[in-house]
Amino acid sequence: MAELKKLTKNVSGYVAAAVARQIRHQLLSEELRHYEEEHGAVQPGPVAMLTSDVDDMTKLCGDRVRLIAI
Structure with missing residues (x-):
């Protein structure tokens, strides 16, 4: 049972990291979209x-x- 808990904690860490990357990507995309709306697309x-x-x-x-x- 202890080994199973270790695996679950590792998987939870990987999932949390993947979710954090996705959220960061969405926030950066949204920030870029707002910037482009305000200032025009970067050329x-x-x-x-x-x-x-x-x-x-x-x-x-x-x-x-x-x-x-x-």
Whole structure:
């Protein structure tokens, strides 16, 4: 019976952690929705990267990033 109680406590901990993650996710989603309603959706701005290897970074980033050789 003691072993069964240990298992139950462990399962309860996992369930509580999963529920906490779900609640946190819902709260963050709601907060983002309120922010977007107030201020408009967040738009990513232009991105620039300084690099010593423009060729390799071009392969990785494509045209999404402006690469500047240093």
